[in-house]
Amino acid sequence: MTANDESGQVYGGVDTHEDSIHVAVISSLGHDLADQEFPTTPAGYRRALAFIASHGDPIAIGIEGTSSYGVGITAEAVAEGLLVVEVIRPERAERRRLGKSDPIDAYQAARAALGNHRIAPAKDAAALEGIRALHNARRSAMKARTGAMRQIHAQLITAPSVIREKYRDMPKEKRLTVLARMQVPANRTPVERAVLLVLKTLAQCCNELAREHVRLGAELDQLVTAANPGLRAAYGVGPDTAAQLLLTAGANPDRLRSESAFAALCGASPIPASSGKVTRHRLSRGGDRGANGALYRIALVRMSSDPRTKEYVARQRDAGFSSRDILRKLKRAIAREVFRLLTTPVTVPGVDDLRPLRQAKNITLTAAANQLGVWPTTISELERGIRRNDELAQTYRDWLAAA
Structure with a gap:
């Protein structure tokens, strides 16, 4: 020194x-x-x-x-x-x-x-290591399944005509089930036996990867819900999108200086693209593309099934905005919402009591759904905590208590 x-x-x-x-x-x-x-x-x-x-x-x-x-x-x-x-x-x-x-x-x-x-x-990598491992493994399982399905499609193109005509027009999932369960006949030619054996093996691989994807998803859902229940309960946020956003945030919210910085990190900040008399913005092509994809999927879910988002999209279209402009605005708004959920702990009302209360009174999902004017799937997802709707949950709870 x-x-x-x-x-x-x-x-x-x-x-x-x-x-x-x-x-x-x-x-x-x-x-x-x-x-x-x-x-x-x-x-x-x-x-x-x-x-x-x-x-x-x-x-x-x-x-x-x-x-x-x-x-x-x-x-x-x-x-x-x-x-x-x-x-x-x-x-x-x-x-x-x-x-x-x-x-x-x-x-x-x-x-x-x-x-x-x-x-x-x-x-703080250790805090999210389990989520990262499950998220990566689940994504790899789906990619491997997609690759195997493409192999099946490519194999059927060049397969002997008797095999190609039998399987190529089947729906994909039905074809996987049939191929996985078939017995390769001994009286086929060597080429036909080889092709059928390959198709059977690939179909079994696809089915196993699908089961693995579901198992890993259940484990991932538990971890992301425990890490940030408010984020997981937000409309349109599934286990994969929640995991990606948590990994992008890095487990320590103090890294996120502001919601605009988080939007830029996710590639959701509007980029000026004006020229002459035209004043406009475009979607950002920078930032964490995984987080950007998560915001995109959330936006698509809300555009298809969330009443408030549908109304917003309709108003924007009436105002003359294109689909790209509307999607850009939605992703920016969702990034603002996600930033609040990541940086401010949110207590989510519990729903663990709903299913035992319904089963104790021998009420079916269909009967409950008819009473509340919704689909049985909605009630099932509400009971399992997959879909958050605090108002519907309380109405459902009050009806069960009075039934």
């Missing part, structure tokens, strides 16, 4: 990789002190933090990828009471000017923590 650095305070920077992390230490005046590489093991993390502390009192540690390669060192540093900040990767122009290596990146991370530049609060 130089003679001018008498405060004893230092800042750390960490460049993260799969098998190693490179740690750099700078003084409170920005002077380079030392850097060293450590393995990505619990012992390596402890040695890295001790290395930083050996040069002075750590004020903050800048880490790239606090929710990916840096999750281990982040958790260890937070457990020791150290301030950790997420360092945003520098722009390409800056990388070209300064060069790139592990020590350079580590020192840049430390300087970002010192200068409060290109940083954000560290993500």
